[in-house]
Amino acid sequence: MLAYMKRTTVKIPDALDARLRHEAERRGTTIAEVSREALEAYLGGPSTRRQLGAAAAGRSGRSDVSERIEEILASEVGQ
Template sequence: MKRTTVKIPDALDARLRHEAERRGVTISELTREALETFLGTSGPRRELGAAAAGRSGRSDVSERIEQILAAEVPR
């Protein structure tokens, strides 16, 4: 595992430390999780088309959400 130093603002550091303590994990674990979530295993995350479903003009989105998500997220 490689060590990396990152400079962050004091307010962000405080939020990071608070969240790590709240979850009962180390700052390193939380930072790795956040980076993995942001970058993913295969690069930057893509936006889901279903994320804008609330503005679709369709009235059946809540009934079709599983179908919409299945079409957007590869298995």
């Protein structure tokens, strides 16, 4: 995986560095991986995942989701 990756240096404030390190430790992964995910989420990329609110429709408490699923999905995708 590292064979096709470029190394770069980014200067960040101490507070952001602390948050980045904490997040990497919380996830049990590397700072580089958290940084890549954050950059891909911001810039778009192969691992960018679209979040659809309708994916949690089963926990919405509504009883008409099955009848309205097309409408719900259309509103989510249109955002």
